Amino acid sequence: MYDVIIIGSGPCGIATAIYLKRYGYNPIIIAKDNGALERATLIENYYGINSISGHDLALSGINQAKNLQIPIMSEEVIDVSIEKNFVVKTSNNSYEAKALMLAMGKSRAKNPLAQKFEGAGVSYCATCDGFFYRKKKIAIVGNGKYMLEELSVLKNLTNDILIFSDGKPLDVEVPYKTITDKIIDFKGDDSGLKEIVTKNDSYEIDGCFMAIGSMQGFSIASHIGIATNNENILVNSDYMTNIKGIFAGGDLIGGLLQVSKAVSDGANAALGIKKYLMSK
Amino acid sequence: MYDVIIIGSGPCGIATAIYLKRYGYNPIIIAKDNGALERATLIENYYGINSISGHDLALSGINQAKNLQIPIMSEEVIDVSIEKNFVVKTSNNSYEAKALMLAMGKSRAKNPLAQKFEGAGVSYCATCDGFFYRKKKIAIVGNGKYMLEELSVLKNLTNDILIFSDGKPLDVEVPYKTITDKIIDFKGDDSGLKEIVTKNDSYEIDGCFMAIGSMQGFSIASHIGIATNNENILVNSDYMTNIKGIFAGGDLIGGLLQVSKAVSDGANAALGIKKYLMSK
Numbered sequence: 119m120y121d122v123i124i125i126g127s128g129p130c131g132i133a134t135a136i137y138l139k140r141y142g143y144n145p146i147i148i149a150k151d152n153g154a155l156e157r158a159t160l161i162e163n164y165y166g167i168n169s170i171s172g173h174d175l176a177l178s179g180i181n182q183a184k185n186l187q188i189p190i191m192s193e194e195v196i197d198v199s200i201e202k203n204f205v206v207k208t209s210n211n212s213y214e215a216k217a218l219m220l221a222m223g224k225s226r227a228k229n230p231l232a233q234k235f236e237g238a239g240v241s242y243c244a245t246c247d248g249f250f251y252r253k254k255k256i257a258i259v260g261n262g263k264y265m266l267e268e269l270s271v272l273k274n275l276t277n278d279i280l281i282f283s284d285g286k287p288l289d290v291e292v293p294y295k296t297i298t299d300k301i302i303d304f305k306g307d308d309s310g311l312k313e314i315v316t317k318n319d320s321y322e323i324d325g326c327f328m329a330i331g332s333m334q335g336f337s338i339a340s341h342i343g344i345a346t347n348n349e350n351i352l353v354n355s356d357y358m359t360n361i362k363g364i365f366a367g368g369d370l371i372g373g374l375l376q377v378s379k380a381v382s383d384g385a386n387a388a389l390g391i392k393k394y395l396m397s398k
Numbered sequence: 399m400y401d402v403i404i405i406g407s408g409p410c411g412i413a414t415a416i417y418l419k420r421y422g423y424n425p426i427i428i429a430k431d432n433g434a435l436e437r438a439t440l441i442e443n444y445y446g447i448n449s450i451s452g453h454d455l456a457l458s459g460i461n462q463a464k465n466l467q468i469p470i471m472s473e474e475v476i477d478v479s480i481e482k483n484f485v486v487k488t489s490n491n492s493y494e495a496k497a498l499m500l501a502m503g504k505s506r507a508k509n510p511l512a513q514k515f516e517g518a519g520v521s522y523c524a525t526c527d528g529f530f531y532r533k534k535k536i537a538i539v540g541n542g543k544y545m546l547e548e549l550s551v552l553k554n555l556t557n558d559i560l561i562f563s564d565g566k567p568l569d570v571e572v573p574y575k576t577i578t579d580k581i582i583d584f585k586g587d588d589s590g591l592k593e594i595v596t597k598n599d600s601y602e603i604d605g606c607f608m609a610i611g612s613m614q615g616f617s618i619a620s621h622i623g624i625a626t627n628n629e630n631i632l633v634n635s636d637y638m639t640n641i642k643g644i645f646a647g648g649d650l651i652g653g654l655l656q657v658s659k660a661v662s663d664g665a666n667a668a669l670g671i672k673k674y675l676m677s678k
Contacts, residue, residue: 133445133658140443163420165413165661166447166458168465178446185448374666378413381445382662386654 119214120146122391123206125195125338126221128153129377130368132179133384134219134391139186141392146213147183147190148206150331153223154369155377164377175377195222195333196267198342204363209263216398217391220344220351220359220366221384222335224375229259229284232304232311232328239311240304240326243340244271251275251325257282257314259301260329262289268329269294280321282314284330297321335370348372356390357383365391399494400426402671403486405475405618406501408433409657410648412459413664414499414671419466421672426493427463427470428486433503434649435657444657455657475502475613476547478622484643489543496678497671500624500631500639500646501664502615504655509539509564512584512608519591520584520606523620524551531555531605537594539581540609541566548609549574560601562594564610577601615650628652636670637663645671 122138124131127149138145158172167175183190193208204218232240241247252275258265261283269292272279281292285300303315304326314321329337336349345352345360350372357365367383369375402418404411407429418425438452447455463470473488484498512520521527532555538545541563549572552559561572565580583595584606594601609617616629625632625640630652637645647663649655 129445133443136443136445163413163416163665164446165409165416165462165657165664166444166450166455168458168462170446175446178448182445182448374662374669376662376665377445378658378661378665381658382654382656384445385443385656385658389654 119203119216120144121215121395122146122217122219123148123204123213123215124219124221125149125198125206126153126219126223126368127180127183127190128155128176128221128223128368128380129179130223130370130380130384130387131219131221132183133381134221134365134367134388135183135188135384136186137385137388138391139183139188141388143392143395145188145219146215147188148193148195148208148213149190149222150192150194154375161377194263194331195338196264197333198338200342200361216363217394218364219387219391220335220338220364220370221368221380221387222370224335224349224369229301229304229328229330231301232259232326235304235306235311235326238309239306239324240328241340242328242334242337244268244327244329246340247325248272248275248327254278254324255322256280257321257323257326258329259284259326260331261286262331264331264333265329266290266292267333268327272327280323282316285317286330335366356393357387358390358394363394365394399483399496400424401495401675402426402497402499403428403484403493403495404499404501405429405478405486406433406499406503406648407460407463407470408435408456408501408503408648408660409459410503410650410660410664410667411499411501412463413661414501414645414647414668415463415468415664416466417665417668418671419463419468421668423672423675425468425499426495427468428473428475428488428493429470429502430472430474434655435503441657474543475618476544477613478618480622480641496643497674498644499667499671500615500618500644500650501648501660501667502650504615504629504649509581509584509608509610511581512539512606515584515586515591515606518589519586519604520608521620522608522614522617524548524607524609526620527605528552528555528607534558534604535602536560537562537601537603537606538609539564539606542569544613545609546570546572547613548607552607560603562596565597566610615646636673637667638670638674643674645674 121143197207305313368380401423477487585593648660
């Protein structure tokens with residue numbers, strides 16, 4: 119049992135962890151990778167560091183947390199649930215904590231081609247929207263354990279399932295037809311999504327569930343009922359979402375998508391979390 | 399003529415300058431010293447840097463700005479005025495810009511002993527409050543050119559002036575009685591301040607003007623009519639104060655008094671300033 123589970127090991131997640139640890143709390147970080155920062159070639163606008171690659175900055179942050187004995191698990195989050203406490207299920211384990219901090223950044227896993235059909239055939243949450251596609255032809259876009267988790271919900275609703283790995287290697291085995299070539303378009307009409315077009319073929323479908331990579335912020339938000347606006351998670355001045363005990367910061371809550379802002383969010387969220395834990 | 403004058407070379411001021419420069423603008427930084435950061439022994443909670451002295455972090459920031467050819471003037475700000483543009487007068491020069499960014503941190507020059515008489519005998523702005531003490535017995539607490547600037551306003555109102563350097567060496571010459579021993583108390587009653595007590599003596603006075611060190615954020619705010627609340631400068635979501643073209647960030651606007659938050663404020667304020675300059 120931890121005080122706080124922080125999902126994300128980028129600038130916001132690490133900053134939250136450092137502040138919480140120094141406040142005397144017991145945080146754990148869960149993150150599959152270092153997110154968007156990892157892919158930044160060169161950062162030259164972060165105060166105090168003249169020039170550094172995204173990779174090196176991400177590593178510095180992780181080492182800073184490790185120096186404070188903060189556990190960092192490189193695991194894929196596949197489910198988040200609210201029980202007596204908050205439970206985060208990964209591909210390997212299950213973790214429980216009194217508070218939850220979402221800092222996994224903006225879902226770069228979103229397919230921009232699919233955006234126009236969001237809420238009209240494209241969903242990011244099988245538990246939320248699966249029922250609408252009962253006995254229909256469903257596509258799941260994904261290639262790992264999170265896709266399997268979404269599949270485990272959807273397979274009870276229909277037998278007509280196609281898995282699209284979208285050009286990525288399939289990391290898990292599935293007893294369904296799998297299309298591995300890259301998706302080049304999502305087609306439909308005013309009533310919604312009708313067809314997924316890949317490099318080599320096209321497939322008629324009724325609905326499509328996006329489950330690429332780990333469970334993304336937006337999926338978690340939909341899944342547990344966190345209020346969002348324009349794909350940003352809404353937080354109050356304590357960085358708490360509409361669900362008591364769940365906090366968010368960094369790119370996920372919108373604003374300037376910059377390291378400095380994410381770090382500041384993390385420091386501020388840690389203060390909000392401290393207030394919350396003290397009030398319990 | 400600059401695009402933006404930034405007062406303060408701490409985390410917020412430097413971050414604002416870096417972002418503005420990279421947006422293609424022409425900022426200048428004016429700062430007498432590196433502020434509160436300079437006095438922080440060790441900083442271990444700033445993302446990306448495991449452990450650094452305040453002095454070294456401040457220097458890194460300044461070098462970062464210098465690498466971008468941003469001019470940094472080590473001068474004391476003694477007056478700020480709003481003309482066609484914004485004019486900042488220092489002990490050596492006068493600078494003009496289309497926008498002004500206040501990032502000089504929280505006034506550590508405030509004397510906590512005097513706090514209880516703020517607005518009741520203690521003032522931070524001769525231009526604002528001098529008139530109330532016409533022909534009365536006035537104290538000015540200060541030891542440098544900013545004190546002289548305040549004196550130049552007050553000497554037209556009364557001849558009865560005492561200068562308190564509050565234990566500091568007097569850096570300028572004044573044709574008034576000067577008390578150099580340390581102030582140990584401000585005394586008065588319900589009607590306000592009555593007496594300044596120093597280590598070796600005590601002095602009856604009617605009013606006291608605080609003008610230690612450079613012109614502090616709070617003094618500038620009072621001086622030009624910037625709205626404040628609980629000694630924090632109020633800003634909107636663009637980090638603009640109630641005066642168009644004047645922005646503020648960092649410790650001056652309150653919130654978490656941390657490097658990360660000041661840096662984030664700087665980045666956000668730069669975006670606000672860019673918006674403002676583009677709209678002109």
